[in-house]
Amino acid sequence: xxxxxxxxxxxxxxxxxxxxxxxxxxxxxxxxxxxxxxxxxxxxxxxxxxxxxxxxxxxxxxxxxxxxxxxxxxxxxxxxxxxxxxxxxxxxxxxxxxxxxxxxxxxxxxxxxxxxxxxxxxxxxxxxxxxxxxxxxxxxxxxxxxxxxxxxxxxxxxxxxxxxxxxxxxxxxxxxxxxxxxxxxxxxxxxxxxxxxxxxxxxxxxxxxxxxxxxxxxxxxxxxxxxxxxxxxxxxxxxxxxxxxxxxxxxxxxxxxxxxxxxxxxxxxxxxxxxxxxxxxxxxxxxxxxxxxxxxxxxxxxxxxxxxxxxxxxxxxxxxxxxxxxxxxxxxxxxxxxxxxxxxxxxxxxxxxxxxxxxxxxxxxxxxxxxxxxxxxxxxxxxxxxxxxxxxxxxxxxxxxxxxxxxxxxxxxxxxxxxxxxxxxxxxxxxxxxxxxxxxxxxxxxxxxxxxxxxxxxxxxxxxxxxxxxxxxxxxxxxxxxxxxxxxxxxxxxxxxxxxxxxxxxxxxxxxxxxxxxxxxxxxxxxxxxxxxxxxxxxxxxxxxxxxxxxxxxxxxxxxxxxxxxxxxxxxxxxxxxxxxxxxxxxxxxxxxxxxxxxxxxxxxxxxxxxx
Numbered sequence: 001x002x003x004x005x006x007x008x009x010x011x012x013x014x015x016x017x018x019x020x021x022x023x024x025x026x027x028x029x030x031x032x033x034x035x036x037x038x039x040x041x042x043x044x045x046x047x048x049x050x051x052x053x054x055x056x057x058x059x060x061x062x063x064x065x066x067x068x069x070x071x072x073x074x075x076x077x078x079x080x081x082x083x084x085x086x087x088x089x090x091x092x093x094x095x096x097x098x099x100x101x102x103x104x105x106x107x108x109x110x111x112x113x114x115x116x117x118x119x120x121x122x123x124x125x126x127x128x129x130x131x132x133x134x135x136x137x138x139x140x141x142x143x144x145x146x147x148x149x150x151x152x153x154x155x156x157x158x159x160x161x162x163x164x165x166x167x168x169x170x171x172x173x174x175x176x177x178x179x180x181x182x183x184x185x186x187x188x189x190x191x192x193x194x195x196x197x198x199x200x201x202x203x204x205x206x207x208x209x210x211x212x213x214x215x216x217x218x219x220x221x222x223x224x225x226x227x228x229x230x231x232x233x234x235x236x237x238x239x240x241x242x243x244x245x246x247x248x249x250x251x252x253x254x255x256x257x258x259x260x261x262x263x264x265x266x267x268x269x270x271x272x273x274x275x276x277x278x279x280x281x282x283x284x285x286x287x288x289x290x291x292x293x294x295x296x297x298x299x300x301x302x303x304x305x306x307x308x309x310x311x312x313x314x315x316x317x318x319x320x321x322x323x324x325x326x327x328x329x330x331x332x333x334x335x336x337x338x339x340x341x342x343x344x345x346x347x348x349x350x351x352x353x354x355x356x357x358x359x360x361x362x363x364x365x366x367x368x369x370x371x372x373x374x375x376x377x378x379x380x381x382x383x384x385x386x387x388x389x390x391x392x393x394x395x396x397x398x399x400x401x402x403x404x405x406x407x408x409x410x411x412x413x414x415x416x417x418x419x420x421x422x423x424x425x426x427x428x429x430x431x432x433x434x435x436x437x438x439x440x441x442x443x444x445x446x447x448x449x450x451x452x453x454x455x456x457x458x459x460x461x462x463x464x465x466x467x468x469x470x471x472x473x474x475x476x477x478x479x480x481x482x483x484x485x486x487x488x489x490x491x492x493x494x495x496x497x498x499x500x501x502x503x504x505x506x507x508x509x510x511x512x513x514x515x516x517x518x519x520x521x522x523x524x525x526x527x528x529x530x531x532x533x534x535x536x537x538x539x540x541x542x543x544x545x546x547x548x549x550x551x552x553x554x555x556x557x558x559x560x561x562x563x564x565x566x567x568x569x570x571x572x573x574x575x576x577x578x579x580x581x582x583x584x585x586x587x588x589x590x591x592x593x594x595x596x597x598x599x600x601x602x603x604x605x606x607x608x609x610x611x612x
Contacts, residue, residue, distance in 0.1 A: 009165035015158025023151025049086020057094025064237035066091040072341030075249035098203035099293035127153025162211040192229025202234035263303035364434035371440040393434040476540040491544035493576035
């Protein structure tokens with residue numbers, strides 16, 4: 001074997017790996033991220049997890065890739081560790097598909113159809129069709145199909161190059177002796193594990209072994225331990241990916257390692273025990289590509305079937321190895337983890353970023369809801385908790401923004417690109433809402449530091465305003481989390497009502513000042529609360545404007561308001577009147593009995609209704 005054969009072998013391996021990656025990426029794009037979303041939802045039982053893991057790995061052509069995706073999902077809290085175990089088992093089955101495809105090279109028949117199915121014919125055809133679809137069509141669907149076919153063609157071109165490069169090895173005695181040495185089960189397992197760990201793909205290492213069958217030196221006795229070792233070596237990718245991840249994610253990686261080590265030990269015990277007792281007549285026979293593919297498949301299917309009933313044992317073993325350390329962090333203060341491992345699946349990464357934005361909104365809502373209660377009750381612990389929530393909001397603001405900005409460098413679909421841009425806008429809106437909410441909370445400390453007291457009427461008015469702002473905030477969060485446009489359409493009528501409430505409360509405050517019922521310090525804080533709450537409702541309106549669209553184009557708040565008053569959004573006038581009447585009643589209950597109409601601004605009909 002000359003240096004040129006070595007170069008040809010390495011070049012063939014490069015083409016093989018590139019083709020496998022290209023085909024997997026094309027399949028993943030064609031699925032538009034749906035398979036990862038299915039992973040996180042449909043793993044309620046170990047059997048479902050196995051089937052999903054096998055199917056997804058067959059598509060992306062990499063058990064290591066599936067493992068990394070699962071580690072990312074578990075690390076981000078999208079998937080539970082117990083759900084992940086079945087997927088990991090299934091991934092081992094799915095990765096055998098590559099070997100079964102490669103075995104097509106063994107087809108030998110004069111039948112025209114079978115000749116076309118041989119990779120020597122099919123690979124060039126696939127590459128030609130693929131390049132035409134990829135280069136000359138603008139449709140994303142056709143380009144994805146083209147990428148899949150191109151990957152298929154390149155994969156088999158690389159495989160054929162490896163076969164040609166290793167063919168001279170059949171003449172070398174040292175090569176024959178090498179595989180005789182690898183009949184030692186421990187050396188064979190070690191060799192298979194090391195090669196697979198280095199190239200980080202069991203499919204590729206099995207493909208190399210299949211290519212070596214042309215030398216005639218690959219016997220059952222030498223290949224079996226290598227194949228078993230390859231299954232152990234493929235866990236290296238997951239172990240590396242779990243570094244720095246959560247304990248649950250580390251358990252996923254270690255469960256994959258345990259699964260393959262225990263499966264290998266059981267298979268070796270049965271095979272070598274049977275061989276010692278009864279003998280195996282085929283042990284010294286030469287293997288072909290199909291034999292290697294079949295044994296690889298049988299090992300993974302049988303091991304998985306054996307383990308399914310004992311999946312909880314695997315879970316316990318992994319939990320015992322990576323033990324939990326109890327922490328003292330309040331559950332609501334644990335920020336959503338944004339794992340860069342999910343970048344390989346943009347749809348899931350976006351969903352996780354969305355979950356983090358939802359957490360920002362929820363924390364801001366908690367602070368807003370607690371603000372007035374904290375102002376009228378001396379609760380230092382409550383104020384500290386609110387400040388901790390704001391710290392988490394600020395951390396999420398930075399982490400989500402960085403996460404989404406980096407996503408712009410990925411190969412995103414048009415829809416995914418829009419989602420990233422929209423989420424960046426929502427991050428800004430909810431961060432500002434959080435700032436205004438904590439401003440109100442911090443006025444609570446000022447109330448006690450300065451000994452400020454509010455009149456009973458002012459307190460009741462602030463409670464009404466707090467309820468209205470809490471309602472518009474809840475509507476906004478619901479519209480955002482559920483993509484509910486009807487809910488979003490309720491935001492603007494209530495936001496305008498809040499503006500009227502604030503205007504009414506300012507007028508009432510001025511009347512109290514004139515009557516000498518309110519001091520200056522209390523008045524300043526009262527007006528600051530009104531301003532901050534007005535701004536919270538304004539930003540809620542901004543979020544609603546992004547959610548409501550006309551012909552796919554997002555509306556800015558001013559355009560939304562014009563659209564509402566023009567009657568473009570159903571039930572606007574009805575909702576505006578409903579909210580005005582609701583809060584007119586509440587404010588009237590908080591007013592002195594001698595006021596004829598304590599909230600005249602809320603008594604008026606909405607502007608749009610007046611125009612009709």
